[in-house]
Amino acid sequence: MLSLAKRVRLKKVLNIAIPAALQSVLDLFSMAVSFIFIGQLGSATISALGAAITFFMYIYSVTAIFNVGTNALVSRKVGARDMQSASRILSSMLYSGLFLSIPIFFLALATYTPFLSLMKDVSIEAKQLGEEYLSIIIFIIPFFISKIIIVAAMSAYGDTRTPFIVKLFATCLSVLLNYILIHGHLGFPAMGLIGAGVANIVVNVTETSILVYILCHHRYPLSLIRQYSKEEVIKAMKIGFPSGLERFFTLTSMAIFAFLVTHYGEKAFAGYMVGGRVEAFVFMPCFGFMIAAMSLMGQNLGAKRESEAKRCIEMILFLSMSFMGSLGIILIIAPIPISIPFSNDRETLEFSALYLFYIGFSQLFLAINFVLDGALRGAGVTKVTLLVNSISIWCLRIIPSLIFVIIFHVNLELIYAIMSIETILRSFVYWYLFYKGIWKDSLKKKKKHIF
Secondary structure (H helix, E strand, O other): OOOHHHHHHHHHHHHHHHHHHHHHHHHHHHHHHHHHHHHOOOHHHHHHHHHHHHHHOOHHHHHHHHHHHHHHHHHHHHHOOOHHHHHHHHHHHHHHHHHHHHHHHHHHHHHHHHHHHOOOOOOHHHHHHHHHHHHHHHHHHHHHHHHHHHHHHHHHHOOOHHHHHHHHHHHHHHHHHHHHHOOOOOOOOOOOHHHHHHHHHHHHHHHHHHHHHHHHHOOOOOOOOOOOOHHHHHHHHHHHHHHHHHHHHHHHHHHHHHHHHHOOOHHHHHHHHHHHHHHHHHHHHHHHHHHHHHHHHHHHHHOOOHHHHHHHHHHHHHHHHHHHHHHHHHHHHOOOOOOHHHOOOHHHHHHHHHHHHHHHOOHHHHHHHHHHHHHHHHOOOHHHHHHHHHHHHHHHHHHHHHHHHHHOOOOHHHHHHHHHHHHHHHHHHHHHHHHHOHHHHHHHHHHHHHO
16 A cells, blocks of 8 residues: 555656656657558658658757756756746747757758768668658758747646647647548548658647647746746756757667668668657657656755655656566567558568567666656756767667678677667666766756756
């Protein structure tokens, strides 16, 4: 029987984690619907979408800066019950994000063609389709960045329910538009991958507009105000920049890993992308726990309750490890059945199953990485997460994979095994750092500089 304190703690965790996880699942569901419709167009189109997604993921390097910085500062102001300052931080970050989205757009416009040309073993048809798709979806950049900032602030306040409800509407719209535009229904022409891009733009503009409306026209605890604080933006950027740099290094490693998979042929790459979509659904619930860890860590530190912060993180760890461990077993014993919705090509499914089998063994440890990474970010210890993730991924995953693939030409199974082993080893590092109390020491040393 749980004590009253534990029941209250559990309620706080689940109130943040469940809507955040469901929001992420809905995000992936929208992508999966597109993937299912596009999968019917052949492996070249699947590869085109995979290559385009690999490029667009770099935008997450920028959004990570705003996401982590906004969450870290707003959650502390919420913990201190200073909602005026929290709204000022949200507004300042949103204005900065809109301004920076302009150069980011033009940089993306200039680089997506050279990026796709690096994929030597992807067919010319797939590259051309990828370019057409990217030429459309880069227009969502200002809306995408704005949405990330608003959702980060709402999550920092402890409200993941509102973004979830908005996401639910956006997902329904996404399914409808993908159904209409990709294969052509209700009088619309079949637009293929281009139709998926158009649907993506409409959905992102609509979702962001609704979130802005809520902040401006409802009695929401956070609001957009006509104030801009350069100092608070700089503070947020200092906290968020290591996370953005970390995301850049991580995404670069993911791109390199994808390039390595293309050495095994287009079918192998298509299978890798299918497996990645399945895996994304699996670890999205863990993403909800990560948001809960980040927000509750920040709120409790803002309220100067270090012991409660630790107890919250320990509860989140237990829940996430139990959940992810169970899902990992499913990946190991039934990789093909859960891949079938994303492709009808037998060889692609076999390559997807190969990927899912190996990464299934690391899902429990992935939960540790997610939760403790979020906890340290919520404490503002982003330089530590930058070092841990970057060193581990590059030294234990990417460099060994490059050597084995390019020099020794090993089987694909080995580099998937390397990926799983690296995830496991990194979890031990995070566990040690958290229980050493580095998040407490960092707060004490940097408190006067950050806050």
